[in-house]
Amino acid sequence: MMEKYKRYERLVALLKFFTDNPNKLVNLEQFMDMFNIAKSSASEDIDILEEILEKFDMGKLMTFPGAGGGVKYIPVSSLKSYVPFVKEVCERLKDPSRIIPGGFLYTADLIYSPPIVSKIAEVLVYPFIEKEIDAVVTVETKGIPIALMCARVLNVPLVIVRKDSRVTEGxxxxxxxVSGSQRHIRSMSLARRALDKGAKVLLVDDFMKAGGTLKGMTELMEEFDAHVVGAGVMIATEEPREKLIDNYISIFVLKNVEEEKNIVEIEISDWILK
Structure with missing residues (x-):
């Protein structure tokens, strides 16, 4: 005889299950079998958990009726709870000690911090969370951790575009x-088996100036008949104002860096604060 679980035990187990499997449609029967309970009890558990998640702004549960339906956990329900975090990161980015030669900012400590990069990813994917994306695509730069966390939130594969081909990938x-900022001719490659034909993809990068890399990634996606749903970057420069791509969002806008005066002017993008 299967063990009977108390409701609070089931709720804890459900929360763990959903946070481990974001953006995945799960049939209610799976929970009925997991806990040996009736459909009515499973539905009540889902309703209670939905109220808790909403109360603490910890995401939301979406229910899809019908034989092929189920429940899906969306980790990001609103941007409001992320505003204090984004403001804190913005203040850290303004630190003049981050300025490195060439007018760039040192961001590796933020990008390689799991607690920080996971929240950055949740903010980046918010506009795309219900777009039924098949893969997150990035290029082999330090933006990989951001892209990986975006793929984690969306529960889809991460596809990494290489700067050169790898014989081990077939x-x-x-x-x-053409590099947007330096106007250099560069190349990028992707294994044929890395992405399905016709896939819907989200492009992700850590930094964008003119958008040459993202433009190149978009052109590469065309070779796979993939549909680019959009692009998300952590930081985009204000200049040049005319980017090589249009369909993108950024969390921060870098307005100016003055090495001599130790000044960093960076702002939060308007769409986050609305």
Whole structure:
């Protein structure tokens, strides 16, 4: 005889299950079998958990009726709870000690911090959370941790575009593109088996100036007949105002860096504060 679980035990187990499996449609029967309970009890558990998540702004549960339906956990329900975090990161980015030669900012300590990068990813994917994305695509730079966390939130594979081909990945597609900021000809490659034809993808990067890299990634996606749903970057520069891509969002806008005066002007993007 299967063990009977108390409701508080089931709720804890459900919360753990959903946070481990975000954005995944799960049939109610799975919980009925897991806890050996009736459908009515499973539905009540879901309703209670939904209220708790909403109360503490910890995401939301979406219910889909019908034979092929179920319950899906969306980790980000609103941006309001992320505003204090984004403001804190923005203040840290303003620290003049982050300025490195060339007018760039040192951001590795933030990008490689799991608690920070996981929240950055949750903010970045918010506009795309219900777009039925099949994969997150990034290029092999330090933006990989952000892209990986975005893929984690969306519960989809991460696809990494290489700067050169790898014989260990089989046949590949390679294109040349123009760097938006330096106007250099560069190349990028992706293994043919890395992405399904017709996939819906989200492009992710850590930093964007003119958008040359993201433009190149978009052109590479065309070789796979993939549909680019959008692009998300942690930081985009204010200049040049005319980017090589249009369909993108950024968390921060870097307005100016003055090495001599130790000044960093960076702001939070308007769409987050609305």
């Amino acid at each position: 046949s590949f597609v390679s294109i040349n593109y």
